[in-house]
Amino acid sequence: MKAEARKLAIADYKKRVSVAGIYALRCPATAEVWVGQALNLDKIQNRVWFSLRMGSHSNRHLQRAWSAYGEAAFSFEILERLREEELPYVRDTLLKERLAHWRAALSASAA
Numbered sequence: 001m002k003a004e005a006r007k008l009a010i011a012d013y014k015k016r017v018s019v020a021g022i023y024a025l026r027c028p029a030t031a032e033v034w035v036g037q038a039l040n041l042d043k044i045q046n047r048v049w050f051s052l053r054m055g056s057h058s059n060r061h062l063q064r065a066w067s068a069y070g071e072a073a074f075s076f077e078i079l080e081r082l083r084e085e086e087l088p089y090v091r092d093t094l095l096k097e098r099l100a101h102w103r104a105a106l107s108a109s110a111a
Helices: 002-015 041-053 060-069 088-106
Strands: 021-027 032-038 075-081
Touching: 021 041, 021 060, 021 088, 032 041, 032 088, 041 060, 041 075, 075 088
Parallel strands: none
Antiparallel strands: 021 032, 021 075
């Protein structure tokens, strides 16, 4: 029965719906905001924080600010969750549009 329960748990995990959307990283010490998009908002903060801690984030300006002020000076915020889309190209188009909107609205850089 243990193996069957494990298989059911794995099947349930694979059926989980990931929510795409737009997020922001804020650094009050510098009054800067970085906005990015993610296909899975539930996991993006861990991924971004990990790359920043390792000093390997692709945005050099964000990485410099993180190195100068530390993790405590940053906050993570979900700006918008997109409704579920069946077609990936529709979802991707919506993400691009909403990303451009939030960057302009917040005068933010790319995350």
